[in-house]
Amino acid sequence: MLKARAIASHFLVENLVQIETALRDGLSPGDQAVVARILEAGRAACDRERTRPARPETALALVRNVFLQSILIGARAGSVGIADEALRGGATVFELYDQVFQDSLYEVGRLWEQGKISVSVEHRATAITQFVMAGLYSRALPVEPSIPLRKAIVTGVAGELHQIGANMVADVLENAGWSVEFLGTDAPHSGVVDAVQAQDSDLLCISATMLFNVPNVVRLIRDVRARSPKLRVLIGGAAFRARPELWVDIGADGFASDLSGALDAAGRLVPQPVG
Numbered sequence: 001m002l003k004a005r006a007i008a009s010h011f012l013v014e015n016l017v018q019i020e021t022a023l024r025d026g027l028s029p030g031d032q033a034v035v036a037r038i039l040e041a042g043r044a045a046c047d048r049e050r051t052r053p054a055r056p057e058t059a060l061a062l063v064r065n066v067f068l069q070s071i072l073i074g075a076r077a078g079s080v081g082i083a084d085e086a087l088r089g090g091a092t093v094f095e096l097y098d099q100v101f102q103d104s105l106y107e108v109g110r111l112w113e114q115g116k117i118s119v120s121v122e123h124r125a126t127a128i129t130q131f132v133m134a135g136l137y138s139r140a141l142p143v144e145p146s147i148p149l150r151k152a153i154v155t156g157v158a159g160e161l162h163q164i165g166a167n168m169v170a171d172v173l174e175n176a177g178w179s180v181e182f183l184g185t186d187a188p189h190s191g192v193v194d195a196v197q198a199q200d201s202d203l204l205c206i207s208a209t210m211l212f213n214v215p216n217v218v219r220l221i222r223d224v225r226a227r228s229p230k231l232r233v234l235i236g237g238a239a240f241r242a243r244p245e246l247w248v249d250i251g252a253d254g255f256a257s258d259l260s261g262a263l264d265a266a267g268r269l270v271p272q273p274v275g
Contacts, residue, residue, distance in 0.1 A: 009046040016042050034250070038214050041243035060091060060099045068104040071125040072117065083132050093136050094175055097168055098259045101129050105164065109238075130164050137171065149179040150270050152203040155192050156185030156237075157216035165237060166207035169262045173205075176263055177272075189220060196224050196231060202270045203232050205262070206252075208239040218250045225251070232269040236262060 016039045023035055063086045070079040083096055105126065112122040154170040156163065163185040170182035181199060183192060185207070196204055204224060208217050221233050233252045240246055240255055247255035253269055256262035 013043050013046050016046075034215065034218055037246065037249050038211065041246055042211055045242040058099055060086065060095060063091070063096075064100045064103050067100050068107055071104060071128045072108070072111075072121065074121075074124050074128065076128050076131060079128050079132050080135060083136060087136075087139070093139050094172060094259075096136070097133070097172055101133065102168060102259055105129060126164055130167065133164075133167065133171065149177065150203065150266075150272065151179045151181075151199055151201045152205060152266065152270075153181045153183060153192070153196055153199060153201045154205040154207070155183035155187045156207045156209075157192075157213055157220055158186060158189050159216055160185045160208055160210070160213050162207070162209040162237070165209070166205070168259055169205055169207070169236065169256075172259050172263055173266060176267075178203075178266070189216070189223070192220060193223050193227060197227050201228065201231060203234060203266055205234045205236070205266070207237040208235070209237050211239050211242075214239055214246070214250070221251045234262065234265050234269060 020036060020039045024032060027035060063082065067079060067082050070082055083100070086096060086100070087093070108117070108122055108125045111117045112119065152170075152173050154166050154173070156166050166185060167182065170180050174180040181195065181201075183195060192204075195201075206217055206220060208214060217235060217239075224231055224233070232254075234254045234256060235247050235250075235252045236256045241257050244255055244257065247253075254265040256265045
């Protein structure tokens with residue numbers, strides 16, 4: 001993103017160093033350590049190209065390419081038709097989420113970072129994808145939900161404005177038989193903590209897109225564990241993909257970089273009960 005706008009990444013690195021220096025005297029040792037890890041992740045991200053491993057070509061590769069072009073030109077009805085035709089052709093709702101919607105939006109984000117599309121086009125493509133997902137929601141629900149159901153809450157922290165990734169995770173978990181409460185994004189901190197306790201949740205999934213929201217993730221994990229010590233916490237989003245091991249430092253139980261990873265990690269953290 002910086003390169004596309006003719007901004008040298010070392011300028012951002014210098015700013016991050018200055019931020020760390022300015023905060024050092026006003027923070028407790030514990031908060032200093034958290035901030036230092038977050039800023040170090042930012043500096044490390046500036047030192048390498050952010051790339052995503054290419055997904056092996058599948059039967060849905062053509063669908064993904066056509067869907068991507070459709071959302072880029074703002075063809076809402078056409079995008080709905082593409083998804084419906086793929087379903088009639090034998091694709092599952094999960095496959096559409098995982099191989100078409102998710103991958104298309106990753107490419108939309110990459111195009112915006114490179115300055116090849118405007119932010120309005122990026123927002124429109126996201127809105128169209130969410131519209132298509134809403135139309136598929138009833139088809140994504142399991143016909144015979146597992147009993148007893150594992151309970152999950154999916155949310156973004158206070159200040160997080162990106163919703164569609166968390167929305168996808170909520171739908172995918174529900175499709176897999178979980179009882180899911182999706183709180184949206186920019187959720188009030190105390191409201192999330194109360195919801196976890198009220199539902200007696202097994203799993204909390206937290207999404208963060210921007211690096212500056214990571215401290216809010218740290219606080220949320222700390223406060224939900226204080227009231228729900230058996231809760232398992234899974235984190236994801238672009239803020240953590242630059243440094244996947246950061247989840248260990250902030251006290252989460254796992255990290256997922258994509259939808260398939262989220263489904264697998266959730267199953268490992270909270271195995272299906274017997275009975």
